[in-house]
Amino acid sequence: MYRVGIDLGGTNIVAGVVNDRHEIVAFAKCKTACPRPSEEIVADMARMTREAVKKAGITMDEVKGVGVGSPGVCNKDTGVVERAANLGFENLPICAMLSEMLGKKVYIENDANAAALGEFIAGAAKDVESCVCITLGTGVGGGVIIDGKVFAGSNFAGTELGHTVIVVDGEPCSCGRRGCWEAYASATGLIRQTRRAMEEHRDSKMWNIAGSLDKVDGRTPFEAMRAGDAAGKAVVDRYIYYIAVGLINMINIFQPEVLCVGGGICKEGETLLAPLRKYIDAEQFSKYSEKKTKLCVAALGNDAGIIGAAGLVE
Amino acid sequence: MYRVGIDLGGTNIVAGVVNDRHEIVAFAKCKTACPRPSEEIVADMARMTREAVKKAGITMDEVKGVGVGSPGVCNKDTGVVERAANLGFENLPICAMLSEMLGKKVYIENDANAAALGEFIAGAAKDVESCVCITLGTGVGGGVIIDGKVFAGSNFAGTELGHTVIVVDGEPCSCGRRGCWEAYASATGLIRQTRRAMEEHRDSKMWNIAGSLDKVDGRTPFEAMRAGDAAGKAVVDRYIYYIAVGLINMINIFQPEVLCVGGGICKEGETLLAPLRKYIDAEQFSKYSEKKTKLCVAALGNDAGIIGAAGLVE
Structure with missing residues (x-):
């Protein structure tokens, strides 16, 4: 069937x-x-x-x-x-x-x-009983599987993991709060951070790469970084840190067997994963536990x- | 038996x-x-x-x-x-x-x-199937019941709800991170916030109430507020806001039937609960849902x- x-x-x-x-x-x-x-x-x-x-x-x-x-x-x-x-x-x-x-x-x-x-x-978490999946896209989406079942809360409005504040009084979020993880770790957040850095650094290679502020996308700071641009590297470093802060929050809350990260940004592969793992190893509450959450990239894409x-x- | x-x-x-x-x-x-x-x-x-x-x-x-x-x-x-x-x-x-x-x-x-x-x-959540309980004490502890069972993650190190960052690069936390909810919403955090406000406001009634910086406790700013002290009120307002930010994060994640708050600070009753409810009503992701999380104070104490x-x- x-x-x-x-x-x-x-x-x-x-x-x-x-x-x-x-x-x-x-x-x-x-x-x-x-x-x-x-x-x-x-x-x-x-x-x-x-x-x-x-x-x-x-x-x-x-x-x-x-x-x-x-x-x-x-x-x-x-x-x-x-x-x-x-x-x-x-x-x-x-x-x-x-x-x-x-x-x-x-x-x-x-x-x-x-x-x-x-x-x-059928994907990155197929051999486990619990996983948290985060999609870093236009927004930040989250899904949680506990004991093999989708967990969505008592009113099905749960696991809005992107709508958790990581910066009190921070950037405005589409949900009405300020400082949500989504406002920092989404492509939208990255583009805002990139534009600000470009305005602060008129000599950055990001200007050549994007052409103008209007044409900035999520790849702009990564390409600038690879071209040796310090301002681009600073944007990428900070953006990855924002992702890490939220991922570690989710590990400290759920301690899933697998934490699976998807979305366009994951095409960066180890450029993204290596620093994320470093932050997670250093900061997670379970750093001394034998059994730790495994970080991996989503396998199935769209x-x-x-x-x-x-x-x-x- | x-x-x-x-x-x-x-x-x-x-x-x-x-x-x-x-x-x-x-x-x-x-x-x-x-x-x-x-x-x-x-x-x-x-x-x-x-x-x-x-x-x-x-x-x-x-x-x-x-x-x-x-x-x-x-x-x-x-x-x-x-x-x-x-x-x-x-x-x-x-x-x-x-x-x-x-x-x-x-x-x-x-x-x-x-x-x-x-x-x-047997307490505040006895007639429901899911609840999140937060204890605001020396630290901030969290326990989560899903479908009638304790949820503790795949390695039993889970639901460290106090060790989720709400202020990136914020106050140092005992867990090694910076900016954890615990560093802001615990009695320890409140005492730190109170001392700083006293140093900034040498004329605050908090000085008379506590006697000295060493003798500040969690009641100091609340008592000053009740005595009409503006600096004391500002500390209390901000502290309650920090509590609210984390509580709303937990609602957006878990959407439990009951969110139960315990710890010494709960003796403040409606002084604490009324502003918390106001923040939650305004900011929670489920503000338009028919079924909302019920906020209540822990019933069983120690x-x-x-x-x-x-x-x-x-």
Whole structure:
């Protein structure tokens, strides 16, 4: 049998057909195209499901069920997305709607939780019982698996690991707080830190690399560092430290077997991981424990959300 | 049947006999008197157990088992305290040692976890399935109950909630990091903040209240505030804000049904709780969720550790 996993994002709707070995055998993808009515978005999710199934060369009869990873607060008991601000969803009974369109049982989970479940089922954390997965993207997302199950708190709004303050009175965050980890360790945070450093260092190579402040992206300071630019290196060093501070917080809280870090920044590989490991070794509360959390890079990339969403289907 | 709970602290060893209604029917207490050999400490734990049992007017035959709440990393599977720095324990097989002395099965858990379990069994969180308990004392301790069970991470070193950084590059912490929540929200942190404010405000009533910098305690700024002292009020306001920042972090992570706050500072009651609730209402990620974490004060005080430790006995 097959399962369909849908990764619903602010930019794209991606449906994937997943086989029993947790491999994606076919994809279908369209733009989310927000803002538009939620009914249209859900109709496109159903359309992408059928299209992916067709591409896989199977029929809907061979699909056991459909899982959805959605932004926001997703109540898996009721099948309702209680709130997903960037999609404009409020108390949307997404499972019932999709189920009626597809004639299949539909399951829901928060997208960061679904990605964590994907890494747990078939990725970087597949041989353990507990893991924390952090995605460093536009924001900072977190998913936690405890005793083999997604942990989402009593109201399904839990493990917003990016929305924990690491700098009291710090940078404003999209959640309304100041100084959240997300405001420092996300690509958005890195870009802000890079622009500030460029304004302070008019002679930095970052100006040549980016061209202008508008064109700065997450790679700018890394490229400058590799070109021997001191200001670029300082931005990278500080950014990695901000990531480390939050990762160590999560180890001190959860002590998972595996701490898995994903997102675009992970393409930097050891440039990122080596200093992170050094900070973690020095600062974690469990530095004297025999059993320590293993830090690793997410293995499934963007597929984690689809494989995890498919894994919701029982 | 009865159970014995032992609260092993850096200052006192307290054993309590607990009945089936989770009530303590007798206590025995002696000084921990560190530093001294761990064998002597364990022998005193056995002695206090027998003394409490005698005071309760029962015999050891009526005791089902003994539970211990100890500082440090406590491996409940092996019965070993892997490390408790303030007691000088390293890989101490405390359950085997006590069991041999008492002829009873002995269970171990970290002291903050045991206190959380106590509040969960018989205190402020007794009618829920998940809670986070924070103790604001000399340090900041945390215990987490998920689905009715103590959560301590894969290596039993977890939920060190006080050792999460809220101020990058902030005050030094006993754990080796800088800027931990504990360094700001503990009584130790409050005393440091109070002393600094006194040095900055030589005319503050805090000088009259404490007498000198050496005699400052956690009550000093609260008393000054009540006497109309602006510097005292500023210290209290800021201290409560530091507490709130960490509490909101914990809500955003765990979304427990109940968040229970204990420790000496809780005697301030609504002086503390009213502003905390205001911060939580404004800043928590789940501010739009129907189901929110309930903030309350720990109900069992120092008894929580004993009742929780006794509750470890199966």
